[in-house]
Amino acid sequence: MSATQDKPAAAPKGQKTPKPNKMAPKPKNEAASTGAIQIGIEYKKNEDFSNWYQQVVTRSEMLEYYDVSGCYIFRPWSYRIWQEIQKWFDSQIEELGVENSYFPMFVPKKALETEKEHVEGFAAEVAWVTKAGNTDMEEHLAVRPTSETVMYPYFAKWIRSHRDLPLKLNQWCNVVRWEFSNPQPFLRTREFLWQEGHTAHATKAEADEEVTAILELYRRVYEELLAVPVIKGVKSEKEKFAGGLYTTTVEGFIPTTGRGIQAATSHCLGQNFAKMFNISFEDPNAIAEGGESKPLHAWQNSWGLTTRSIGVAIMVHGDDKGLVLPPRVATVQVVIIPCGINKNTSDEDRAAIDRTMDETFKALKKAGIRAKVDDRPTYSAGYKFNHWELRGVPLRVEIGPKDVKAGQAVAARRDNGEKSTVHLASIADDISKLLDTVQAGMFAKAKAERDASLAYVTKWEDFVPELNKKKLCLIPWCEGEACETEIKARSKAQSAEVLDDKAPSMGAKSLCIPFDQPQDEDKKIKAGETKCVNCGKDAKRWALFGRSY
Template sequence: MSSGGGKGGGAKGGAAKGGGGGKKKEVKKETKLGMAYKKDDNFGEWYSEVVVNSEMIEYYDISGCYILRPWAMEIWELLKEFFDAEIKKLKLKPYYFPLFVTENVLQKEKDHIEGFAPEVAWVTKSGKSDLEAPIAIRPTSETVMYPYFSKWIRSHRDLPLRCNQWCNVVRWEFSNPTPFIRSREFLWQEGHTAFATKEEADEEVLQILELYRRIYEEFLAVPVSKGRKSEMEKFAGGLYTTSVEAFVPNTGRGIQGATSHCLGQNFAKMFDITFENEKGAREMVWQNSWAYTTRSIGVMVMTHGDDKGLVLPPRVAPIQVIVIPVPYKDADTTAIKGACESAVYTLNESGFRADLDTRENYSPGWKYSHWEMKGVPLRIEIGPKDLANQQVRVVRRDNGAKVDIPVANLVEEVKALLDDIQANLLKAAKEKRDACIEVIHTWDEFTTALNNKRLILAPWCDEEEVEKDVKARTKGDLGAAKTLCTPFDQPELPEGTLCFASGKPAKKWSFWGRSY
């Protein structure tokens, strides 16, 4: 995918950047904002254009780093509001740990650091002086936190220890950086917990995974599959990893949406995190870690965006309803503006996120295109006819449908429409995703499905060497295929079913494909 921001960095024409320089008449000619690329023709350039033109990001002068503008940050805050409230019900406490970690602590858990080693960024100088020892910038915080877990946990009474932090992490990616999807610095939440028993840890892994499913399906309207990662794809140093996996039909690639890991007792062993049980004996804790990131916003853009730009599900739209006055020649502009202000007030008082676009240096047509580009779910237009009939015209962003509704029923009708848009976006995305799922049984079927950009469900013997072999045999310009997850929702596996890749007896159905 393109990482360049130069193309499509604004709308066509002089008024594109939202200022309104020049004479009013000249600006009024600007009625359309255009996308240079179509989603189906050049997905990479289309995506880069959408995230810039919708004012979600601005490219920064360090590759792989991006400025997140309010339109993106407000979405992140809405997701955070939901997730924070849910984890507080589980007695999670907020923490903040430092950004830096010393080399000797980072190296302590060998498998873990080997998994991250190529991506770790190091600080080696202070001013012109070399540091005595290099300091790493956290790629994740297990090694930052766990020496202190060891200090804080002494007895079974100190358990469970459950902490969460909202922060940034740095992973110095060298593959194509892509806004939200693959960046060198990103925002996330990371939860870290310690329990007396494996049963408690196992239970929490699935509780958190269900919250991640809800973020994607109930808020972002993106269908996901819950499942378990293969041994090869699990979190480095952990016992097992569960994930929610999305799929982007346009590119035929899976995308890991969020992960919930059971770390087992591996880190407890390395960092000496033990407790005295009720019988006075010492035991090691069982630990979990879990996270979702601003990648979730990119998955949403890819799933719902169209050739006009962004399409936002109402539950995460910073503005759910934009109201635009349409003053025709000789119209009572004061009365129209008053009706618009009244509609915005009524909607805001009823709990909707509504706003009014009163900019006089842009035509209504330009404003329509602008807010369509930004993905606002509903547009309300009020002109002289609407004023006379005590109605408003409502236009949906998801399907372009227009309907006139009485001002008296504004709140009820807007609520029904927003609910319908939210449901419709998930339904449409699920239909597209499901149409890409292909069940295969043989290697030939697998390679054909892979070349056809399918999400492949295949019977597998669950052997690491076989997965390595699949990766090696499918390596090419588009990237190798790998397991995405073994879905918890397993189809029936008839006796005698053979692995598609090895011909050995199959043990499970797994999703395979190329991924981000």
């Protein structure tokens, strides 16, 4: 790619040019001293993944580093992806009877400490507000790491009768978790955006049904919108949400590093929080039978999806040219670029190209396709190709003098570089079908890579070698907490490989116990016969273990 540079934007008068965040890696040849903006990606994804990722997210204008470590600026190119996810997810949860709301971000200390097991799970991550101006505050306020203790005192106030159930609320907000020393854009940040749903039900059966329904929506967000394959399952007792009854999850996978990543979770909280916050209602059966009414505690759920999803999609689909965005969430799905124009091109041909591009843009827009015309006169067609490839636009439509006369255009796919001819008379239909093909192709490729990285391991001596091949391991497991701890320690001790400086080598942890267990006779867990890979006790189910983010 050309090393062409954009001119640096001058800082406003009286202001200094912002300095880059010290936590950000310093890519080679970065013209930090002059403020010049580099065009193109200098690092190879398979050779230096950490610096490749840092360059992709900044040079594609997805994100900008901020002066507070672990906090980032979401630029329009990435925030639009979040808006597309939000729009789709909102439409789905509305069908389930969930309503959007908003609760304050500050949590009184006494409220946070109401549920001991819950606060212990977040204790190391909580950011506290202790002063207002120069005055010490009488009661310290936590910045929400999650909102159970913010919302549930009001659930207790609002729920009095079985007629008040179910109560189903969701909020789109930010949370703060001050939990680590090496932030990574989108994946592990001290402040992040998410949706968090909190619901209360009269029975466990109702709560269980919702947990499953929400998890399926999370699968669809990743697979249908982001073209990222995930595995649905339940977390181990050790990895479940603090204070909850059980946690279900969708787990992603980054092939380049061989690491799993928790993509979204749907928790059944049971009645634990209801008992702590006195969320109760009258027993309708006792009332109906004329007996003495007694309170019953609600069954509760919580579920969340974060902006981590954007980072997962970048890591899975991106290549050495930059972003590769799935059409369904891309800010711009199609960029239209004039081609074949030179000093000999007549004014008549130039006008015809301009007119055709405008007509094409209007046709695509009318069909609901997010399109953009790049007719900047000071840049060559090649420069524009590189510019939009870096930003991951799914399709490029090239229109030149010969194309206008032939009533056609050339469509180039960002995901695999394939070019095809589309007809101007049916441009909206042709492009719409091609976008669907790109979306399906991206998912199929990612799934094939993920499936090739799943290893069935039945002997411990094969476990760490498979991890070192950048694979996830499915193992027969006893599901014991002590065994899980030992697997992590044992695998860490036997491996010294470092994959990248943001995700150093470590032991394997349990990612989930997949709902879809192997059905082949040679892989089925046989009670009393199949043994745990680590401890040798009877195995209960196949479990997914791996290194993770």
